[in-house]
Amino acid sequence: MKPDTLAALGYHAAALLGRLPWSWLRALGDLTAWAWRKADARESRVTRRNLEIAYPDLLPSQREDLHRAILRTTARQALETLRFWTRPPVENLAHLRERHGEALYDAALASGKGVIVAAPHFGNWELLNQWLASRGPLAIVYRPPASPAGDAFLLRVRGADNIRQVRAEGPAVRQLWKVLKEGGAVGILPDQQPKAGDGEFAPFFGKQALTMTLVSRLAERTGAVVLFAWCERIGPGPDFALHVEPASPAIADADPVAAVTALNETVERIARRDPAQYQWTYKRYTLRPAGSGEDTPYR
Numbered sequence: 212m213k214p215d216t217l218a219a220l221g222y223h224a225a226a227l228l229g230r231l232p233w234s235w236l237r238a239l240g241d242l243t244a245w246a247w248r249k250a251d252a253r254e255s256r257v258t259r260r261n262l263e264i265a266y267p268d269l270l271p272s273q274r275e276d277l278h279r280a281i282l283r284t285t286a287r288q289a290l291e292t293l294r295f296w297t298r299p300p301v302e303n304l305a306h307l308r309e310r311h312g313e314a315l316y317d318a319a320l321a322s323g324k325g326v327i328v329a330a331p332h333f334g335n336w337e338l339l340n341q342w343l344a345s346r347g348p349l350a351i352v353y354r355p356p357a358s359p360a361g362d363a364f365l366l367r368v369r370g371a372d373n374i375r376q377v378r379a380e381g382p383a384v385r386q387l388w389k390v391l392k393e394g395g396a397v398g399i400l401p402d403q404q405p406k407a408g409d410g411e412f413a414p415f416f417g418k419q420a421l422t423m424t425l426v427s428r429l430a431e432r433t434g435a436v437v438l439f440a441w442c443e444r445i446g447p448g449p450d451f452a453l454h455v456e457p458a459s460p461a462i463a464d465a466d467p468v469a470a471v472t473a474l475n476e477t478v479e480r481i482a483r484r485d486p487a488q489y490q491w492t493y494k495r496y497t498l499r500p501a502g503s504g505e506d507t508p509y510r
Contacts, residue, residue, distance in 0.1 A: 216398030218363035229294035233449050240287035247282050254492045260509055261491045265416035280487040293358035296368035300341040310344055312455030320347055329401045329426055331478045332490035334443040343398060344373040350390045351398040354379045391433040401426050402446055402478050404495060412500050413472040421498045427470030430463035437462050439477055440500045
């Protein structure tokens with residue numbers, strides 16, 4: 212079956228699932244999280260290891276409580292994202308009950324300098340994409356899945372008005388540079404581990420993590436405004452608070468290590484707002500500094 216056909220089938224399945232009442236989606240998410248723990252699935256194992264690294268001072272019982280909360284929130288977030296991907300953006304944005312820093316983004320966009328939005332894996336970043344697109348054209352960087360059908364699916368569900376998807380490959384930097392020099396907006400998830408040679412090591416929750424230099428390089432070379440933004444889940448229902456704040460000037464430092472250190476400090480501060488809303492199911496520390504003698508902590 213062709214990738215586009217599989218993507219279309221996946222979209223319709225997601226749309227059907229997204230039509231379930233919110234209470235049903237939450238219950239299904241909680242059941243999924245329970246199954247992950249019961250089966251010691253990859254999501255459960257990676258989260259537990261990341262918590263051992265990031266929160267070594269917690270009591271084992273405290274880490275287990277946080278482990279449960281993270282898996283529950285992660286599963287709920289996945290299901291609510293299917294709904295956001297398959298429902299009209301105007302309907303989705305009605306779930307933003309609070310908006311902090313909205314004028315800051317609009318002013319940065321109006322400046323004509325270009326805007327880099329650093330969006331950590333916190334809360335629901337897909338809802339953030341839709342809010343950004345509601346303010347004007349947006350180029351977002353994404354890492355394509357290995358499956359052509361999966362890539363076609365992402366292109367379809369994220370292909371809303373004003374959103375241009377840029378593959379995180381060789382020509383990406385040139386494309387993003389052009390968007391920024393024309394005064395446009397670029398969205399980047401800054402806490403994805405880059406390939407070896409495409410980043411620098413800096414502390415993240417007390418452990419060295421290979422961190423992308425893309426944000427700092429673009430900021431230094433284009434003079435674009437750098438902002439951090441996220442949609443944080445608030446309350447028991449499907450309600451969110453939008454947050455936009457200025458980045459530290461150090462993120463555009465010519466010293467790449469200083470720049471990524473400032474980047475990680477901000478991402479960590481945002482993640483600590485509510486650790487259960489951060490994506491701890493991701494293997495953030497796989498690559499280790501050369502000559503450190505360290506092995507990947509996930510074996």
